[in-house]
Amino acid sequence: MAGVDNEVLIIENNDEASIWTQKHEEIFIELMEEEVLKGNKNTTTFTKQSWKYIKEELCARAKRKYSDMQLRNKYNQLKQKHKDFKSLLKETGMGYNAVTGEVSATDEVWDKLTRVNKFAKRFRKKGCKFYEKLCIIIGDTTATGSNAHPSTRSPSNDGDNNDDDATSISPSTRNEESGFDDDGSKRRERSIATSASHYLLDESVEVLNQIDGISGEVYAKAIEKFENEVSKALFLKMLEHRRIDWLLNLK
Structure with a gap:
């Protein structure tokens, strides 16, 4: 400052x-x-x-x-x-x-x-x-x-x-x-924004992998959605049952 x-x-x-x-x-x-x-x-x-x-x-x-x-x-x-x-x-x-x-x-x-x-x-x-x-x-x-x-x-x-x-x-x-x-x-410069994006992607996939009972089609749609920064952040903030609702309603 x-x-x-x-x-x-x-x-x-x-x-x-x-x-x-x-x-x-x-x-x-x-x-x-x-x-x-x-x-x-x-x-x-x-x-x-x-x-x-x-x-x-x-x-x-x-x-x-x-x-x-x-x-x-x-x-x-x-x-x-x-x-x-x-x-x-x-x-x-x-x-x-x-x-x-x-x-x-x-x-x-x-x-x-x-x-x-x-x-x-x-x-x-x-x-x-x-x-x-x-x-x-x-x-x-x-x-x-x-x-x-x-x-x-x-x-x-x-x-x-x-x-x-x-x-x-x-x-x-x-x-x-x-x-x-x-x-x-x-200082040595580095891209924090890129690191944060990778972090959110890793966390989102980690959480997704722990959800049982979803089909391969739903899984693929979720991975596609994770290309969007907002989708990843929202997914991690959702309650567990809301994540499942979100996954089942992907188009």
């Missing part, structure tokens, strides 16, 4: 819950996801116009004012939350429900994880409800394919769990990673 200091300051205090209610955080996440799907995050950051729109819409819907600094802090907190949860899903014996964002494991696995990872405890009860959306926002396509698993399956431990802890990352480095400022010349 223009006019905002480049240093990232992560605020964690007792006022945070009152500043960011669960509903306001949800609005913020949904607005960022919408901007990604509209193609307004073409590098590692949203455009200036996109951030301006997100801020204005958030303030209007939440009926309270948020500063650039508060948005930046929340963005980086969500980025770190995504990183921590992704790391948790790599653990052997961890089950994940992509619909609810909840995780499951035996008490033995949890006891082990909470001793090693300080963040595991907070995910045990609530999981990460908006993990799928955060993957889209951040452009993390590794959450799909072999790493996307329902609660009935556990991910394999690929051993790639060497990410630095948040406290060991300098403020300037964390800001560079977040891409919150508009200086794209300092």
Whole structure:
């Protein structure tokens, strides 16, 4: 955002819950996801116009004012939350429900994880409800394919769990990673819009494959519909019985 200091300051205090209610955080996440799907995050950051729109819409819907600094802090907190949860899903014996964002494991696995990872405890009860959306926002396509698993399956431990802890990352480095400022010349460019499209396609086909009793003809029609970005997004948001209605009415 223009006019905002480049240093990232992560605020964690007792006022945070009152500043960011669960509903306001949800609005913020949904607005960022919408901007990604509209193609307004073409590098590692949203455009200036996109951030301006997100801020204005958030303030209007939440009926309270948020500063650039508060948005930046929340963005980086969500980025770190995504990183921590992704790391948790790599653990052997961890089950994940992509619909609810909840995780499951035996008490033995949890006891082990909470001793090693300080963040595991907070995910045990609530999981990460908006993990799928955060993957889209951040452009993390590794959450799909072999790493996307329902609660009935556990991910394999690929051993790639060497990410630095948040406290060991300098403020300037964390800001560079977040891409919150508009200086794209300092970072490797990549197409987030394309990544998001691939992510939605993978997720849509994954969900479709779990639906029993549909014919090959219906399946083929659904795959054809998934060429449309809106169809994929709507399909993933539907309740299970509504997905079946949608499939049976394809023409």
